[in-house]
Amino acid sequence: MAAKIISGRDVAKEIRAELKEKVAELKKKDIVPGLGVVLVGEDPASISYVTSKAKGCQEIGMYEETIRLPADAPEEEVLKIIDGMNNDPKFSGILVQLPLPDHISVDKIIGYISPEKDVDGFHPVNVGKLLRGEPCPLPCTPHGVQQLLSRSGNDPSGKHVVVCGRSNIVGKPLAAILMQKKEGANAVVTVVHTGAKDISYFTKQADILIAAMGRPQAITADMVKEGTVVIDVGVNRIPDESKKSGFRLAGDVDFEPVAEKASFITPVPGGVGPMTVTMLLYNTVEAAITLNQ
Numbered sequence: 278m279a280a281k282i283i284s285g286r287d288v289a290k291e292i293r294a295e296l297k298e299k300v301a302e303l304k305k306k307d308i309v310p311g312l313g314v315v316l317v318g319e320d321p322a323s324i325s326y327v328t329s330k331a332k333g334c335q336e337i338g339m340y341e342e343t344i345r346l347p348a349d350a351p352e353e354e355v356l357k358i359i360d361g362m363n364n365d366p367k368f369s370g371i372l373v374q375l376p377l378p379d380h381i382s383v384d385k386i387i388g389y390i391s392p393e394k395d396v397d398g399f400h401p402v403n404v405g406k407l408l409r410g411e412p413c414p415l416p417c418t419p420h421g422v423q424q425l426l427s428r429s430g431n432d433p434s435g436k437h438v439v440v441c442g443r444s445n446i447v448g449k450p451l452a453a454i455l456m457q458k459k460e461g462a463n464a465v466v467t468v469v470h471t472g473a474k475d476i477s478y479f480t481k482q483a484d485i486l487i488a489a490m491g492r493p494q495a496i497t498a499d500m501v502k503e504g505t506v507v508i509d510v511g512v513n514r515i516p517d518e519s520k521k522s523g524f525r526l527a528g529d530v531d532f533e534p535v536a537e538k539a540s541f542i543t544p545v546p547g548g549v550g551p552m553t554v555t556m557l558l559y560n561t562v563e564a565a566i567t568l569n570q
């Protein structure tokens with residue numbers, strides 16, 4: 278079987294077009310969704326992420342403001358900025374770009390953001406709500422995975438989903454989203470990690486296999502059953518002298534051979550990647566609606 282490609286670029290474009298319309302409607306009611314971003318330091322990857330988030334906001338007509346601080350900015354200063362954004366109606370969403378320098382406590386920063394404006398969905402209150410099945414902003418990458426499944430006609434309901442990886446930003450929230458008794462979810466979820474003696478015992482049983490391990494090409498063809506839907510969250514840099522940058526990007530899935538067996542598969546790049554910023558925009562628009570109710 279040659280798998281159909283699920284294009285994250287296409288799905289992201291579709292969702293952004295919907296969001297642009299929603300923002301235009303909100304503006305008629307004098308509601309302008311706004312994202313406040315805090316960037317500490319000069320990490321090139323973080324700068325690139327923040328730039329694409331700002332661009333995304335502008336494209337759909339949202340307000341956006343990025344505050345840039347030097348790498349040695351004290352924790353107190355970051356907290357003060359968050360405090361200001363928490364109390365400023367211009368911002369419906371607040372995001373502090375991670376990772377942060379070592380002298381700043383990530384947990385303290387995340388916990389300081391108002392849960393209603395926590396568009397990353399990392400605040401402990403929102404993590405608890407997610408697990409309980411209560412309305413809350415869903416973490417962006419897992420939410421993007423759910424959208425890729427639903428919008429490609431792969432409703433997870435009743436399916437056995439195997440998630441490889443249990444991080445707080447991908448694996449755990451993804452399992453929590455897909456196990457809910459809700460539309461676009463209702464799956465039987467298995468989570469595997471380095472504690473598993475043989476992950477292929479589990480991956481071979483998956484109707485939907487989601488790789489989020491950060492291990493290049495770790496999922497090989499012998500680990501998947503015929504007809505599985507494969508979502509590759511992994512983004513890994515592989516040294517490649519033929520590239521100007523000196524590296525190429527690879528997912529956690531050995532793409533070509535696995536695509537021969539799978540029914541659907543996401544590429545890297547162009548799969549889950551474009552969905553993450555898109556779902557951040559989605560959360561910011563939704564937060565603006567909730568805050569103005």
Ligand SMILES: NC(=O)c1ccc[n+]([C@@H]2O[C@H](COP(=O)([O-])OP(=O)(O)OC[C@H]3O[C@@H](n4cnc5c(N)ncnc54)[C@H](OP(=O)(O)O)[C@@H]3O)[C@@H](O)[C@H]2O)c1
Nearest residue numbers: 418442443444447470471489490491510511512549550553
């Ligand atoms: N496209 C996007 O927008 C996006 C967003 C976020 C992350 N990512 C990518 O997704 C990948 C995962 O990110 P993350 O932040 O979740 O990574 P992480 O925090 O490093 O977590 C990796 C998880 O995978 C598990 N794992 C690692 N090797 C394994 C193996 N051989 N067998 C079974 N489980 C294994 C680890 O298990 P233990 O818990 O036992 O250590 C851990 O739970 C990375 O490549 C990252 O770059 C992409």
